[in-house]
Amino acid sequence: MDVLGNYKSVISARAADKDIQKKAQDGGIVTTLFAYALEEGIIDGAIVAGPSDEPWKPEPMVVTTKAELLAAAGTRYTISPNLQLIKEATRSYGLDRVGIVGTPCQVQATRKAQLYPIGMRDVDDKIALVLGIYCMENLSYQALEAIVEDHCNQKMESVKKMDIGKGKFTVYTERGAVSQMPLKYIHKYVQPGCHVCLDYVANLADISTGSVGSPDGWSTVFVRSNKGNAVWDGAMAAGLFETKDMEGVKPGLDLVKKLATEKITKNQKHVDERKSFGLKADGTPKALRNPYETP
Amino acid sequence: MELKEEKPVADKITIGELHLSGCTGCLVTLADNYEGLFKLLDDYADLVYALTLVDVRHVPEMDVCLVEGSCCLNDEISVEELKEARAKSAVLVAYGACAAYGNITRFCRGGQWNQPGQEAFVPISEVVDVDLYLPSCPPCPQAIRNIAVMAYLLLKGNDEQKALATAYLTPLMQLAQRGNEACGCDLMYDVINQGLCMGCGTCAGTCPVRAITMEYGKPNVNRDLCIKCGACYSQCPRSWFNFDVMNNYEGIIDAINGAMK
Numbered sequence: 085m086d087v088l089g090n091y092k093s094v095i096s097a098r099a100a101d102k103d104i105q106k107k108a109q110d111g112g113i114v115t116t117l118f119a120y121a122l123e124e125g126i127i128d129g130a131i132v133a134g135p136s137d138e139p140w141k142p143e144p145m146v147v148t149t150k151a152e153l154l155a156a157a158g159t160r161y162t163i164s165p166n167l168q169l170i171k172e173a174t175r176s177y178g179l180d181r182v183g184i185v186g187t188p189c190q191v192q193a194t195r196k197a198q199l200y201p202i203g204m205r206d207v208d209d210k211i212a213l214v215l216g217i218y219c220m221e222n223l224s225y226q227a228l229e230a231i232v233e234d235h236c237n238q239k240m241e242s243v244k245k246m247d248i249g250k251g252k253f254t255v256y257t258e259r260g261a262v263s264q265m266p267l268k269y270i271h272k273y274v275q276p277g278c279h280v281c282l283d284y285v286a287n288l289a290d291i292s293t294g295s296v297g298s299p300d301g302w303s304t305v306f307v308r309s310n311k312g313n314a315v316w317d318g319a320m321a322a323g324l325f326e327t328k329d330m331e332g333v334k335p336g337l338d339l340v341k342k343l344a345t346e347k348i349t350k351n352q353k354h355v356d357e358r359k360s361f362g363l364k365a366d367g368t369p370k371a372l373r374n375p376y377e378t379p
Numbered sequence: 380m381e382l383k384e385e386k387p388v389a390d391k392i393t394i395g396e397l398h399l400s401g402c403t404g405c406l407v408t409l410a411d412n413y414e415g416l417f418k419l420l421d422d423y424a425d426l427v428y429a430l431t432l433v434d435v436r437h438v439p440e441m442d443v444c445l446v447e448g449s450c451c452l453n454d455e456i457s458v459e460e461l462k463e464a465r466a467k468s469a470v471l472v473a474y475g476a477c478a479a480y481g482n483i484t485r486f487c488r489g490g491q492w493n494q495p496g497q498e499a500f501v502p503i504s505e506v507v508d509v510d511l512y513l514p515s516c517p518p519c520p521q522a523i524r525n526i527a528v529m530a531y532l533l534l535k536g537n538d539e540q541k542a543l544a545t546a547y548l549t550p551l552m553q554l555a556q557r558g559n560e561a562c563g564c565d566l567m568y569d570v571i572n573q574g575l576c577m578g579c580g581t582c583a584g585t586c587p588v589r590a591i592t593m594e595y596g597k598p599n600v601n602r603d604l605c606i607k608c609g610a611c612y613s614q615c616p617r618s619w620f621n622f623d624v625m626n627n628y629e630g631i632i633d634a635i636n637g638a639m640k
Binding site: 186 | 515522525587596608
């Protein structure tokens with residue numbers, strides 16, 4: 085499979101809805117698609133990264149209305165274990181058609197839950213729409229705190245928006261301050277599990293999206309599966325997105341491909357290095373566990 | 380007049396269920412496919428042996444034997460029947476967590492009415508070789524459905540279908556080689572300690588007894604609640620992830636749905 089995965093079309097897009105544009109991280113693609121899918125009955129709820137008691141710490145949440153969706157919009161650069169609710173959404177919440185958004189690893193987990201539903205009773209056919217977001221690597225909450233409070237010298241609770249782009253981690257505060265950390269310092273904070281990830285643009289999602297490749301305020305959207313295609317066509321017909329031809333936008337698809345290749349090459353090297361990590365008594369290499377080979 | 384069952388499809392595989400020390404939840408799970416079970420039995424498999432569902436008293440020859448429950452070493456009949464099932468089946472499946480890992484029967488210490496002498500319960504792989512594991516307590520109807528369809532394709536399909544079924548079943552066969560001890564602790568030993576956990580939340584979502592919570596992005600196992608069913612680890616995308624199968628998820632889901640129509 086190509087580093088960008090299988091896809092039917094790739095488009096640069098943003099939400100036509102001004103409310104969503106204001107709340108969204110970039111183009112408001114996930115919020116708009118879930119709002120549309122809720123409206124049309126394609127899903128009757130979605131698992132998203134909602135707010136929690138601590139500032140910028142996401143908590144997985146099942147939303148069933150557009151207002152709840154908007155309250156959860158925007159990116160938090162730390163883990164929201166959304167899969168935690170995938171069975172629960174079909175039980176306590178009684179959903180028959182579940183939407184879920186996740187990073188590439190979470191989309192992989194969702195597909196594994198569908199193909200090998202070992203502990204996921206009556207879940208596989210209730211997963212109605214899987215949206216993926218591009219992900220280079222992720223941070224624990226404590227790592228995010230260290231970046232915001234130590235490196236950027238801002239209180240977590242005073243931050244209005246966080247953003248990664250153009251080689252910088254940027255923090256915008258409520259009072260208008262802008263603090264930055266060069267991304268090269270992020271490495272020691274990345275959670276180890278991310279170094280074996282071989283997917284950048286959520287290859288197994290129905291639709292995946294992220295800011296990379298499109299101008300500020302726009303997102304690059306890959307429409308991948310038949311299901312994703314039907315939802316995208318419906319949302320387009322309803323006039324929910326402004327779009328630009330991917331060929332015409334800067335920096336364009338080449339940048340997405342470049343970053344995907346970089347991530348996968350670097351992490352494949354890490355996976356390979358784990359194979360000869362240690363040393364056996366007979367002088368041959370001793371391997372760490374490789375999830376891509378055996379359980 | 381003698382009633383004979385119509386056999387619209389001649390080339391079915393034969394499946395049986397051997398019931399050892401389990402709660403019958405695994406057998407009920409098979410039936411929880413509802414009309415899907417009829418479809419499986421109409422087109423793909425003959426159920427030749429199963430408690431209450433089939434009137435056969437003695438373990439017959441079969442292609443696939445699903446073994447439910449752990450094996451009580453103090454019960455001669457269990458041991459004999461398990462060995463007989465191994466000898467008479469081409470593929471022996473540890474169906475559910477008791478057969479695979481001992482599960483809740485791991486905690487048995489004997490002294491129970493009305494067989495106080497029965498206290499030694501082991502995963503079936505302590506007694507016989509096992510080809511394939513299907514963990515969790517209970518297993519999922521959709522998982523046994525998928526395995527039944529794949530087993531059919533493996534034994535009766537064309538070359539392409541055989542290749543797909545082999546790729547699909549391989550990790551479950553590898554799981555049987557991995558060992559017969561399971562616990563929420565596997566998430567520590569084989570995922571977090573190995574630098575592989577990325578905090579997706581699957582383990583917490585899958586645990587049948589809600590023993591796992593996500594604390595600051597990583598699973599935290601309440602080890603007193605854990606029943607040792609193996610669901611968390613086998614469902615974890617970092618226990619195994621086979622791209623050759625997963626990348627084709629859309630085609631496989633369509634194929635299984637098509638087979639069940």
